[in-house]
Amino acid sequence: MKTLMSGNEAIARGAWEAGTKVAAAYPGTPSTEILQNVALYKDIYSEWSANEKVALDLAIGAAYAGQRAMAAMKHVGLNVASESLFYSSYTGLNAGLVIISADDPGMHSSQNEQDNRHFARFAKVPMLEPTDSQEAKDYVRLAFDLSEQFDTPVLIRTTTRTSHAKSAVELTDRAGVEKRPYVKNPSKYAMIPGFAKMRHPVVEERMKKLKQWAEESDVNSIEPGDHSIGIIACGAAYQYAREVFPTASFLKLGMVWPLPEGKIREFASQVEKVYVVEELDPFIEENVRQLGIAVEGKSIFPILDELSPERVRQSAVKAGLLPAEANGGALDVGPLAKRPPVLCAGCGHRDVFWILRKMKVTVNSDIGCYALGVMPPLDATDTIGCMGASIGVAMGMRIAGLETSNVAVLGDSTFFHAGLPALADAVYNQTPVVTIVVDNRTTGMTGHQGNPGSGRTLHGKGKDIDIAAVARGMGVNHVVSVDARDLKDVEKIIREAVKLNEPSVIVIHSICVFEEHHNREEYTIIAEDCNGCTLCFRIGCPAISKSEELDAKSQRPKAWIEPSLCVGCGLCFDVCAHQAIEPGREKVPA
Amino acid sequence: METTTTNFLLAGVGGQGTLLASDIVAEVGLHTGLDVKKSEVHGMSQRGGAVTSHVRWGTRVASPLCEMGKVDFFIAQEMLEALRWLAYLKPGGTIVLNKQRWVPISTTYGQDIYPAEEHVMATVSGRAGKVLALDAIAISEELGNRRAANSVLLGALSTHLDTAVEEWLAVIEKNVPQKHKEVNRQCFLAGREGDWSYKK
Numbered sequence: 001m002k003t004l005m006s007g008n009e010a011i012a013r014g015a016w017e018a019g020t021k022v023a024a025a026y027p028g029t030p031s032t033e034i035l036q037n038v039a040l041y042k043d044i045y046s047e048w049s050a051n052e053k054v055a056l057d058l059a060i061g062a063a064y065a066g067q068r069a070m071a072a073m074k075h076v077g078l079n080v081a082s083e084s085l086f087y088s089s090y091t092g093l094n095a096g097l098v099i100i101s102a103d104d105p106g107m108h109s110s111q112n113e114q115d116n117r118h119f120a121r122f123a124k125v126p127m128l129e130p131t132d133s134q135e136a137k138d139y140v141r142l143a144f145d146l147s148e149q150f151d152t153p154v155l156i157r158t159t160t161r162t163s164h165a166k167s168a169v170e171l172t173d174r175a176g177v178e179k180r181p182y183v184k185n186p187s188k189y190a191m192i193p194g195f196a197k198m199r200h201p202v203v204e205e206r207m208k209k210l211k212q213w214a215e216e217s218d219v220n221s222i223e224p225g226d227h228s229i230g231i232i233a234c235g236a237a238y239q240y241a242r243e244v245f246p247t248a249s250f251l252k253l254g255m256v257w258p259l260p261e262g263k264i265r266e267f268a269s270q271v272e273k274v275y276v277v278e279e280l281d282p283f284i285e286e287n288v289r290q291l292g293i294a295v296e297g298k299s300i301f302p303i304l305d306e307l308s309p310e311r312v313r314q315s316a317v318k319a320g321l322l323p324a325e326a327n328g329g330a331l332d333v334g335p336l337a338k339r340p341p342v343l344c345a346g347c348g349h350r351d352v353f354w355i356l357r358k359m360k361v362t363v364n365s366d367i368g369c370y371a372l373g374v375m376p377p378l379d380a381t382d383t384i385g386c387m388g389a390s391i392g393v394a395m396g397m398r399i400a401g402l403e404t405s406n407v408a409v410l411g412d413s414t415f416f417h418a419g420l421p422a423l424a425d426a427v428y429n430q431t432p433v434v435t436i437v438v439d440n441r442t443t444g445m446t447g448h449q450g451n452p453g454s455g456r457t458l459h460g461k462g463k464d465i466d467i468a469a470v471a472r473g474m475g476v477n478h479v480v481s482v483d484a485r486d487l488k489d490v491e492k493i494i495r496e497a498v499k500l501n502e503p504s505v506i507v508i509h510s511i512c513v514f515e516e517h518h519n520r521e522e523y524t525i526i527a528e529d530c531n532g533c534t535l536c537f538r539i540g541c542p543a544i545s546k547s548e549e550l551d552a553k554s555q556r557p558k559a560w561i562e563p564s565l566c567v568g569c570g571l572c573f574d575v576c577a578h579q580a581i582e583p584g585r586e587k588v589p590a
Numbered sequence: 591m592e593t594t595t596t597n598f599l600l601a602g603v604g605g606q607g608t609l610l611a612s613d614i615v616a617e618v619g620l621h622t623g624l625d626v627k628k629s630e631v632h633g634m635s636q637r638g639g640a641v642t643s644h645v646r647w648g649t650r651v652a653s654p655l656c657e658m659g660k661v662d663f664f665i666a667q668e669m670l671e672a673l674r675w676l677a678y679l680k681p682g683g684t685i686v687l688n689k690q691r692w693v694p695i696s697t698t699y700g701q702d703i704y705p706a707e708e709h710v711m712a713t714v715s716g717r718a719g720k721v722l723a724l725d726a727i728a729i730s731e732e733l734g735n736r737r738a739a740n741s742v743l744l745g746a747l748s749t750h751l752d753t754a755v756e757e758w759l760a761v762i763e764k765n766v767p768q769k770h771k772e773v774n775r776q777c778f779l780a781g782r783e784g785d786w787s788y789k790k
Contacts, residue, residue: 004613004620004628029632108631132627132654165629165654166616242652309657325659331677333713337670337702339603339694341639377699447632537698542638545693 002168007158010133010169011072011100012037014140018096019177020044021067024055026417027446028074029109030163031102035072036447039458043174048449048458051387051417052077056084056099060153063093064189066180068144072100075116076386080418082119085153089123090199091189092151092206095180096144103159105279106306109445111367111386113305115280120155120257124203126210127155127257128219129235133167135254141175142219150206150213157256159279161236161306211258219254222267229321230271232264232284232295240312241277244322259287268293275300275321279307343372345543346518346567348484348510352409352438353380354539354571355491361498362397362406366390366414369444369512373409377538381409388418395422395431405498407434412453413443415467420474426503427475434497435505437467438484440512448514471505478504484511487574513567520568521584525559529580532556536572536581544572595648596751597656601675602667603692604639610765611665611740612643615747617761619647622753629654638694642675663750664718665743667726668692669710682719686747687788688726688739715790722746722786729784730777735770738777745781755782 005013011034015023023046025035038046045062049055052073062069073081078101088097101119104110120127128143130136136158143154187195214220229248233241234256242250251267253259268274268288276285276297285297300319301312316322343350353373356363357380365371365381366389374381383393394408410419415437426433443449450456455464471479478500482489490508497504511518525547532551536544536559547560559580561572568584598615602608609630619626630643644656656678664679665686666672672687679685689707696702715721724746726739741762748758759775766774 002620004616004626033632160631161629161654164632165627166613167627167651167654168620168625236654239653240655243657308655309653310659313657331717333673333676334705334709335703336674337694337704338696338700339638339640339670339674340696341604342695344638377695534699540695540699542695545695545698 002170004166005133005137005169006033006164006166007130007133007136007162008033008164009037010137011140011156011158012041013169013171014137015070015098016041016044017137017172017174018141018144019068019175020070020144022059022062022069023072024049024058025072026050026052026055026077027443027449028077028102029446030104030158030160031072031074031077031100032446032449034100034102035458046458048451050452052081053084056081056088059097059099060084060088060093063095063097065182066095068096068177070098070100070140073102074110075101075103075114076110076112078116078119080387082123085119085123085125087191088153089125089203090191090196092202093147093153094182096147097153098140098143098147099153099155101155101157102163103157105159108160111384113280115283116155116157117256117283118281124207125153125155126150126255127157128254129157129256130162130254131235131238131252132162133165133169136162137169139254146213150210152206152210157235159236159306165236207258211260214255214258214260215262217255220260220263221252222263222270223250223252224270225249227270228272230267230274231277232267232274232288233277234284235279237277237279237307237312240307240309243309244313244316253284256284259284261291264288264291264293277301277307277312340375341372342375342540342542343369344513345541345565346511346513346569348440348508348512348569349373349438350378350539350541351484351487351571352436352490352508352510353378354575355487355494356380356407356409359491359494360404361494362402362404364390364394364397364406364408366408366410368411368414370409370411370438375540377540387414388422391419391422391426391433391435394435395426395433398433399431407436407494407498409436409438411444412437412439412441412467413451416452416465420470423471423476423503423505424474430502432501433503434494435503436494437505437507438510439467439507440510440515442512442515444512444514448512468505468507476503476505478502479507480504481507481509484508485570511569517587518568518570519587519589520570521587522563522566522568523561523570523573523584524563524582525561526580526582527558529578530558531578531580532558533577535575535577539571539575541572595646595651596663597661598645598663598665599656599661599675599678600643600645600665600667601671602641603671604641606641606667606692607737607740608641608643608667611744612645614744614761614765615645617765618753618757619645621757621761625649625651627651627654640671640674663747665747667740667743669707670694670705672714673705673710676714676717679717681717683717684720684750685714685718685722686743687714687721687723688743689723690725690727711788715788720750721788723788724781724784724786726781729780730773733773733776733780735773738770738774741774741777742781745778746784746786748778749782
């Protein structure tokens with residue numbers, strides 16, 4: 001009996017079947033569910049690490065010590081961990097090491113759509129890319145075998161559509177893998193220049209051997225069909241192309257680096273014209289072209305955004321590869337109201353961004369739920385870059401003589417991920433940056449994982465770290481904690497901090513409604529007192545909408561609070577200038 | 591590699607249980623011996639954003655995404671979302687429409703306008719061959735739990751598929767908590783029993 005599994009579940013299962021002993025990750029869409037599922041297998045040590053680099057170093061250490069190990073991360077996480085990827089490419093391992101890079105073409109939940117196949121070539125390591133969940137599971141096992149056979153870390157690249165798509169998977173048992181004894185060998189594992197010089201030729205030699213393996217392996221397979229069109233494809237794009245070109249010849253690449261040049265030449269000789277259907281960059285296309293083969297790819301299929309069956313078809317139709325179909329395509333349904341993601345009703349971040357917008361300070365924000373503070377109507381944020389960038393960017397703007405006051409805003413998990421070095425820098429150089437940690441004691445955006453601030457680990461109870469104490473310990477003199485619901489205090493504290501001539505840290509405790517309650521019943525609009533002034537509309541609460549009733553004088557719609565959505569935070573009550581909102585009753589603790 | 595597939599699209603608002611409902615549709619397909627793929631996007635955990643899930647049944651399914659204009663059954667859990675994703679439905683396909691309005695904040699702070707019900711019904715009727723329109727929340731609320739509304743929609747969907755009721759009920763019961771099994775069962779059966787056909 002086959003089981004329906006997402007790619008992420010299948011990777012976790014594959015790690016278990018491959019005898020993996022250690023797995024680590026920092027949560028990040030679309031990779032998060034990998035470790036959540038690994039955690040279900042009790043014979044694997046698994047953890048949420050403080051960031052991706054720590055996760056990868058930990059996995060490398062475990063592999064040095066002789067146990068199969070895996071690190072999982074989203075594409076931009078591999079940027080954070082890249083230095084570790086590069087040294088492990090030189091050192092090789094003892095037991096197998098597999099690194100999962102879950103890319104996000106289309107940027108469903110990311111700041112860019114970088115194509116991490118480049119990392120394989122850059123770091124000189126092999127990369128496999130599955131096209132469905134069965135392959136995701138099988139490739140993990142294969143990757144461990146390759147890692148040990150060729151003494152290399154092995155990357156597996158998934159994309160959102162292979163990570164989150166579900167398909168049927170055949171399960172097998174866990175392999176019995178013996179721990180390999182650790183033998184001290186600094187010339188292999190300690191990369192001082194003299195030793196690293198000796199490792200580089202080993203790396204080059206290894207890639208040659210892997211190229212040969214790629215030629216012979218059936219993960220790269222020719223699927224003969226109609227000879228007029230030959231398509232080279234990998235990953236999710238292979239499945240879309242299969243759907244759109246059901247009769248064409250295919251070269252399906254399960255290993256996307258190194259590429260099997262001989263097999264590509266053989267395929268090209270069998271078909272009239274070679275096309276590459278790949279998401280994002282022309283990675284395969286450029287390599288095929290370098291072989292002197294005439295090939296079309298990005299001239300037909302877009303470089304931007306994720307592909308889909310209709311995008312592949314429309315591109316192919318436009319290029320004359322396929323006849324136009326009557327039933328697809330656009331449909332005029334009239335103007336559509338947008339429905340972007342919003343901060344939840346009752347989210348404590350809303351209070352903070354309401355105040356920041358009111359103060360008209362420049363806001364250097366960061367990665368997390370609170371990134372939504374950039375969206376209208378809050379519209380409070382100026383910059384968002386990557387994990388932990390807020391503090392450094394805020395310092396740079398301040399040093400450069402920014403005309404307004406500015407603050408860095410980052411969440412608790414982000415603070416521990418990449419905020420700490422930046423804060424150390426601020427103290428060390430005495431840069432008067434205001435760092436606001438919006439501390440809701442969870443890693444919200446990725447689905448409420450624990451972090452060092454909450455002390456909740458992948459398996460439950462760990463030790464929590466007090467953010468204010470960390471800041472004081474680092475030498476920040478001005479450290480203040482405040483509750484996000486105390487709007488007046490929040491404003492007063494920020495106003496004081498921006499005037500200081502030294503670094504300061506403000507820890508704002510803000511409720512995540514998935515983790516904590518406001519302990520109040522829903523609030524209600526007092527219709528006779530509401531004049532439709534729109535002030536409460538501007539907090540962007542999904543529980544508040546325009547009612548059918550118009551104010552007699554202004555002819556503006558009065559406000560309505562949807563009782564099934566309101567969780568009783570009270571921000572609307574605080575901003576209402578007409579006392580037209582009735583607070584919910586305090587809930588009596590059970 | 592030409593195969594026949596049955597394509598489903600589920601669309602709703604974060605918090606409406608789109609992913610669970612689509613898991614059930616996918617598992618039912620697998621139970622009946624078909625190849626199945628489904629695709630959705632997780633990660634923006636906030637409630638209130640637009641959510642879709644694609645499910646495909648077939649003898650051999652390649653793409654986990656349905657192609658625009660080729661969806662056989664479109665389960666729209668909310669009326670604005672019905673319009674947003676209607677282009678995925680093939681002309682003459684079937685739509686199961688939950689007549690719920692979930693107003694996005696863009697209509698509160700901004701200039702966006704929530705579509706009138708008459709416009710939604712006329713537009714979906716223009717595309718679909720069969721429109722099943724029902725107030726699943728009212729039905730599930732009456733049966734004891736408004737959060738079981740999706741089972742009503744799946745019940746209505748199931749009457750247009752050649753799959754045994756027991757298969758559906760078995761998968762639903764496997765996917766909902768013990769204490770909600772009975773109400774979901776009743777909701778599914780209520781969805782099967784009513785005549786929800788919308789006449790133009």
